[in-house]
Amino acid sequence: MNEIKPLRPAADELLSADAFEAAIRAVGTERYHDKHAFHKLLHGGKLSKAQVQAWALNRYCYQEAVPRKDAAFMSRVHDRELRRAWISRIHDHDGLGDEPGGIERWLILTDGLGLDREYVTSMRGALPATRHIVESYVRFVREQPLVVAVASSLTELFAPSIHRERIAGMLENYAFIGDDVMAYFKRRLTQAPRDAEFALAYVKANAKTRAEQDACVAAVRFKCDVLWAQLDVLNHAYVTPGLIPPGAFVPAP
Amino acid sequence: MNEIKPLRPAADELLSADAFEAAIRAVGTERYHDKHAFHKLLHGGKLSKAQVQAWALNRYCYQEAVPRKDAAFMSRVHDRELRRAWISRIHDHDGLGDEPGGIERWLILTDGLGLDREYVTSMRGALPATRHIVESYVRFVREQPLVVAVASSLTELFAPSIHRERIAGMLENYAFIGDDVMAYFKRRLTQAPRDAEFALAYVKANAKTRAEQDACVAAVRFKCDVLWAQLDVLNHAYVTPGLIPPGAFVPAP
Numbered sequence: 001m002n003e004i005k006p007l008r009p010a011a012d013e014l015l016s017a018d019a020f021e022a023a024i025r026a027v028g029t030e031r032y033h034d035k036h037a038f039h040k041l042l043h044g045g046k047l048s049k050a051q052v053q054a055w056a057l058n059r060y061c062y063q064e065a066v067p068r069k070d071a072a073f074m075s076r077v078h079d080r081e082l083r084r085a086w087i088s089r090i091h092d093h094d095g096l097g098d099e100p101g102g103i104e105r106w107l108i109l110t111d112g113l114g115l116d117r118e119y120v121t122s123m124r125g126a127l128p129a130t131r132h133i134v135e136s137y138v139r140f141v142r143e144q145p146l147v148v149a150v151a152s153s154l155t156e157l158f159a160p161s162i163h164r165e166r167i168a169g170m171l172e173n174y175a176f177i178g179d180d181v182m183a184y185f186k187r188r189l190t191q192a193p194r195d196a197e198f199a200l201a202y203v204k205a206n207a208k209t210r211a212e213q214d215a216c217v218a219a220v221r222f223k224c225d226v227l228w229a230q231l232d233v234l235n236h237a238y239v240t241p242g243l244i245p246p247g248a249f250v251p252a253p
Numbered sequence: 254m255n256e257i258k259p260l261r262p263a264a265d266e267l268l269s270a271d272a273f274e275a276a277i278r279a280v281g282t283e284r285y286h287d288k289h290a291f292h293k294l295l296h297g298g299k300l301s302k303a304q305v306q307a308w309a310l311n312r313y314c315y316q317e318a319v320p321r322k323d324a325a326f327m328s329r330v331h332d333r334e335l336r337r338a339w340i341s342r343i344h345d346h347d348g349l350g351d352e353p354g355g356i357e358r359w360l361i362l363t364d365g366l367g368l369d370r371e372y373v374t375s376m377r378g379a380l381p382a383t384r385h386i387v388e389s390y391v392r393f394v395r396e397q398p399l400v401v402a403v404a405s406s407l408t409e410l411f412a413p414s415i416h417r418e419r420i421a422g423m424l425e426n427y428a429f430i431g432d433d434v435m436a437y438f439k440r441r442l443t444q445a446p447r448d449a450e451f452a453l454a455y456v457k458a459n460a461k462t463r464a465e466q467d468a469c470v471a472a473v474r475f476k477c478d479v480l481w482a483q484l485d486v487l488n489h490a491y492v493t494p495g496l497i498p499p500g501a502f503v504p505a506p
Contacts, residue, residue, distance in 0.1 A: 067333075068329065071325070071326075072324070072325070075321045075324035077324075080320075080354075084348065090327075090340060101333075
C-alpha cells in the first residue's frame with residue numbers, strides 16, 4: 001500500500017515563521033471583536049448615549065486590568081531586558097511622571113459621556129460578568145508559560161483598524177462625542193503596533209515546538225474571546241434582550 | 254475581686270501610630286542582618302576575596318528577585334496612584350531608558366570582583382538555598398494582603414546604616430574593592446529612605462485593625478529572616494564549617 005502524503009504539515013511538525021504568523025492572524029480574521037454585532041451598532045451610531053455610557057464604564061474594567069496584567073507578566077520574567085521593554089506598557093496605561101496615561105484618557109471619555117468618575121472607577125455599575133472576564137485574562141497571563149502569555153497580547157495586531165473605524169464612526173455618528181474624548185484611541189494607534197511588533201517577534205523566536213506554537217495560537221483565540229465575551233454581556237444587558245443584572249448601571253430614562 | 258489593669262494594650266487593641274512604628278523598628282533592632290556574624294566578617298575585612306565573591310554572586314539572586322517582587326505587588330494593586338508610586342522601585346532596579354539601574358550596578362560589583370557576568374546572571378553557582386529563600390519572598394508579596402506585602406519592604410528602614418557601614422568597611426578593608434564597585438550601595442543610600450518612608454506611611458494608614466498591625470510586624474520579621482537566612486547559608490557553605498553544596502561556586506584555590 002502506498003504511503004499517503006499529507007497535504008498539510010503534520011500536527012506535530014514545527015510551522016515555519018510565516019505559517020505561524022498566518023495562523024495567528026487568521027484568528028483575528030475569524031473572531032476579533034470588530035465583527036461583533038455590538039461594535040457594528042457602536043460604530044454605526046445606532047446606540048443611545050446611555051448604551052455608549054454602559055459600554056464605556058464596562059470597558060473601564062478592562063483598561064483597569066491591563067497594567068495589572070502587565071505587572072503579573074513582569075513578575076515572572078527573569079530576563080531584565082524583557083522587563084525593561086515590557087514596562088513601557090505599564091507606563092502607557094498608568095502614565096509616568098507628567099504623562100497621565102491611557103486609563104486617565106479613558107476617564108476623559110467617561111467624563112465626556114457625563115458619567116461620574118468615582119462611579120466609574122469604583123466599578124460598582126459594571127456588569128459582574130465583565131469583571132469575571134477581565135480578571136480571567138489577568139489570571140491567564142499570571143499562570144501560562146511566558147511565550148503563551150505574550151501571545152495573548154497579540155490581539156493588538158488587529159487593534160489599529162478597529163480604532164480607526166471607531167474614531168471615525170463615533171465622531172461622525174454621535175453628537176455627544178467630541179475630538180477630545182477620543183484621545184485614548186488616537187494614542188493607541190501608535191502604541192499598539194509598536195507593542196504588537198515586539199510581541200510577535202518574541203513569540204516567533206520563543207515558541208520552539210509545534211505544541212508551543214499551537215498554544216500561542218490558542219492564546220490569541222482565548223484573548224479574542226475575552227474581548228468578544230465583554231460585548232456579549234453588554235449586548236445582552238443593554239441591547240437585546242436588555243436584561244440588566246441587579247446592581248448594574250441602569251441608563252437614565 | 255478588683256479588676257487587674259493591664260500594663261500593656263490588650264492583644265486585640267489597636268496600637269497607636271507611634272507604638273505601631275516602634276514595634277516595626279524593634280524588629281530591626283532585634284534581627285536585621287547587620288547583626289549577623291557573616292556581615293561582621295564582611296565589613297571588618299575578615300573575608301577572603303573568594304568569600305566576598307560567594308557573597309556577591311549569591312546576593313545577586315536577591316537583587317534579581319526584587320523587581321519581580323515589585324511587579325508581583327503591582328499586579329494586585331487596583332489603585333492607579335499606588336502603582337504609579339511603586340513603579341519607581343522597578344525603575345531603580347531595572348533602570349529606565351539610559352539609567353542602567355541597580356542590578357547593573359550590582360554586576361559592576363561582581364565584575365570588579367573578577368566574576369564572569371554570564372556565570373553570575375545564570376545563577377548556576379548560587380547556593381540552592383539562596384534561591385529558595387528569595388523566591389519565598391516573591392511568593393510572600395504575591396500572596397499576602399497588600400498592607401502586609403508593603404510591610405515586608407520595611408527592612409529598608411534599617412538599610413542606610415548597614416550600607417554606610419558596608420561602604421566604609423569594605424573600602425577600607427579590602428584592596429580589591431574600589432570606589433566604583435560600591436556604586437550600588439551609594440545609590441541605595443538615597444533610594445531606600447524614600448521608599449521606606451512611603452511604605453511606612455502606607456502601612457500606618459492602611460493597617461486598620463490590631464490583627465493587621467500584628468501581621469505587618471510579622472512581615473518585617475519574615476523579611477528580616479529572608480535576609481538573615483541568606484547569610485546563614487553563605488556562612489555554612491563558605492566560612493564555618495565550609496560545606497559547599499554540589500554544583501555551587503567553589504572558590505579558586
